[in-house]
Amino acid sequence: MQAIVIMGPPGAGKGTAGAHLASGNKFTHISTGDRIRHEMRNTASPLGRECRPYMERGDYLPDEMAINFLREIIQKEDSSKTLIFDGFPRTLPQAKALEELLKEFGGELKAAILLETDATTAVKRIDGRRICGACDKVYHLEVKAPRVENVCDECSGPLIKRDDDEPLNAKSRMRNYLIRIQDIITHYEAKKLLFKVDASGTVENTAEQIIKVMKEIS
Numbered sequence: 239m240q241a242i243v244i245m246g247p248p249g250a251g252k253g254t255a256g257a258h259l260a261s262g263n264k265f266t267h268i269s270t271g272d273r274i275r276h277e278m279r280n281t282a283s284p285l286g287r288e289c290r291p292y293m294e295r296g297d298y299l300p301d302e303m304a305i306n307f308l309r310e311i312i313q314k315e316d317s318s319k320t321l322i323f324d325g326f327p328r329t330l331p332q333a334k335a336l337e338e339l340l341k342e343f344g345g346e347l348k349a350a351i352l353l354e355t356d357a358t359t360a361v362k363r364i365d366g367r368r369i370c371g372a373c374d375k376v377y378h379l380e381v382k383a384p385r386v387e388n389v390c391d392e393c394s395g396p397l398i399k400r401d402d403d404e405p406l407n408a409k410s411r412m413r414n415y416l417i418r419i420q421d422i423i424t425h426y427e428a429k430k431l432l433f434k435v436d437a438s439g440t441v442e443n444t445a446e447q448i449i450k451v452m453k454e455i456s
């Protein structure tokens with residue numbers, strides 16, 4: 239089981255790049271944010287109920303909760319594919335836990351990719367983002383509009399704005415990111431796993447740069 243992580247501020251395009259790469263079938267895209275939103279939609283899920291207050295405030299889940307959640311995800315994954323983690327790790331303890339978990343399942347972290355973009359671009363992306371309320375597919379009002387206004391191309395579900403994309407919550411997510419990211423960067427730099435990618439261009443351009451990194455390390 240090989241893995242890479244994609245990191246970056248809210249709106250950098252982590253989920254979009256991860257989904258783009260996974261469309262080729264060699265990679266599995268694991269977005270902890272998407273998986274948590276999926277749990278939250280299931281009113282019978284105790285985990286979904288537990289996560290809701292954190293998500294609604296734009297706060298991170300406590301490390302223990304996030305790590306246990308990731309363990310459950312990893313053990314169900316197809317180990318022949320490269321896993322792309324988007325949204326994990328968010329803290330230094332999570333970074334260390336991910337390496338331990340991968341080792342436990344016979345895997346290894348090959349690269350930590352940091353998507354870099356300026357704040358104005360990230361805010362514009364968050365502002366225009368809509369997601370399908372049924373299947374979580376991500377759209378953008380200008381850059382990636384659905385074929386039919388407010389209707390998901392894949393499942394015909396309704397397009398909605400994420401609760402945590404409201405400006406106050408988005409600011410809180412950005413603050414949380416900025417407080418914790420430097421420790422993670424330092425950790426991955428020391429392990430020579432860190433690769434920086436300019437994410438201010440098109441989706442294809444960002445994905446190409448990530449593929450280049452993956453070729454370099456393989």
Ligand code: AP5
Nearest residue numbers: 248249250251252253254270271299325363367378440441
């Ligand atoms: P999560 O959903 O991961 O939110 P985030 O990290 O804040 O990141 P975003 O989803 O906002 O941005 P993104 O970089 O994925 O951008 P996207 O590709 O959608 O997590 C949400 C919450 O879950 C957290 O706040 C926390 O509460 C909880 N959580 C998750 N993981 C956790 C963990 N490990 N520990 C604790 N808590 C955790 O793109 C944004 C928009 O821009 C889209 O509309 C897209 O179409 C558009 N776009 C993307 N790329 C481009 C491009 N190159 N050009 C033009 N438009 C683009």
